[in-house]
Amino acid sequence: MSGLSGMSRRELARGAVGAVALTAWGPALAGRAYAAGDGTSGDGTAGGTADGAGQRRVVARQAGPFEVLALLDAHGPFPGRTRDHFTGAAERDWERAERLDPAAFGPDGTWELDFRCYAVRRPGGRVTLVDTGIGPVGSPASGWAPVPGRLPRVLTEAGIGVADVDSVVLTHLHSDHYGWVVGPDGTPMFPGARHVVQHAEVASLDPGDTSLSYVVEPLRAAGLLQEVDGRTRLVGDGRGRGRAVTLVPTPGHTAGHQSVLVEGGSRRVVVTGDVLVHAVQWANPAVAYRFEHDPAAARDTRERLLAEARRHRSLLATAHLNRPFIPAG
Numbered sequence: 001m002s003g004l005s006g007m008s009r010r011e012l013a014r015g016a017v018g019a020v021a022l023t024a025w026g027p028a029l030a031g032r033a034y035a036a037g038d039g040t041s042g043d044g045t046a047g048g049t050a051d052g053a054g055q056r057r058v059v060a061r062q063a064g065p066f067e068v069l070a071l072l073d074a075h076g077p078f079p080g081r082t083r084d085h086f087t088g089a090a091e092r093d094w095e096r097a098e099r100l101d102p103a104a105f106g107p108d109g110t111w112e113l114d115f116r117c118y119a120v121r122r123p124g125g126r127v128t129l130v131d132t133g134i135g136p137v138g139s140p141a142s143g144w145a146p147v148p149g150r151l152p153r154v155l156t157e158a159g160i161g162v163a164d165v166d167s168v169v170l171t172h173l174h175s176d177h178y179g180w181v182v183g184p185d186g187t188p189m190f191p192g193a194r195h196v197v198q199h200a201e202v203a204s205l206d207p208g209d210t211s212l213s214y215v216v217e218p219l220r221a222a223g224l225l226q227e228v229d230g231r232t233r234l235v236g237d238g239r240g241r242g243r244a245v246t247l248v249p250t251p252g253h254t255a256g257h258q259s260v261l262v263e264g265g266s267r268r269v270v271v272t273g274d275v276l277v278h279a280v281q282w283a284n285p286a287v288a289y290r291f292e293h294d295p296a297a298a299r300d301t302r303e304r305l306l307a308e309a310r311r312h313r314s315l316l317a318t319a320h321l322n323r324p325f326i327p328a329g
């Protein structure tokens, strides 16, 4: 999802979520972190880093040789009322959604959500980062999201140095997913990493889109932008088939949206991006999110991704549900 203050109609169409500029969001909200267990069991090695308040900002799952780390950038309420964003959901869908993600249901019908990135750590310690959160104060998400995000600190907590990150996957070019691509000084945060995005995503941007000036142009100037077309193998562990990290086109939320499939032999994790943004779309994949770029494509993508994930008993790693890893179904 994405939202910006002073949003244009085009920006709304691209996935923004409300015209309310929540510039009054303060440190209290910005600092709220994920505090609940993820509820999965029997799904491999779990790890975590807790702060003094018992809040877990780093949660790990092992997938064969790959360690998948959920990194919480921020948490906060979303503008508007939840049900206005998912008008196609039936009562039974909401009931299932609330059982899966009770923390998403705030007071007065508000939507409470995490803003999460993921890291895939390979043997030897090299890291692929998937999305970069809402970013610092002054980032494009600042008009509506609870900035500052905490990603730099959370990476440190996860034992990941900037130099360890050799690739950054951007699932799509919405402001809550690219916030830490550059730091407050406008220079790339991960200068040793290629930043991989689908060409269709870049090609869909309007000339005045903030993503161009904030992400695409600085990365291009630094020689760090890699545009890919379609399904793309990002890394393999070199020890046989079925152990790989692969980019999978998942269009609909945006034109060039992509997800990341982590295959670790017997364990698969799908880093979904915004294929589903709320548990109600896990409960019923046919439920549209109000600001999808192409609702029909988004529905088709969601149904196919969830069906395949169920077939493989995959774990879903979503950006905005209040649990870092959930079963596919």
Ligand SMILES: [Zn+2]
Pocket: 001, 002, 174, 176, 177, 274, 319, 320
């Ligand atoms: Zn999002």
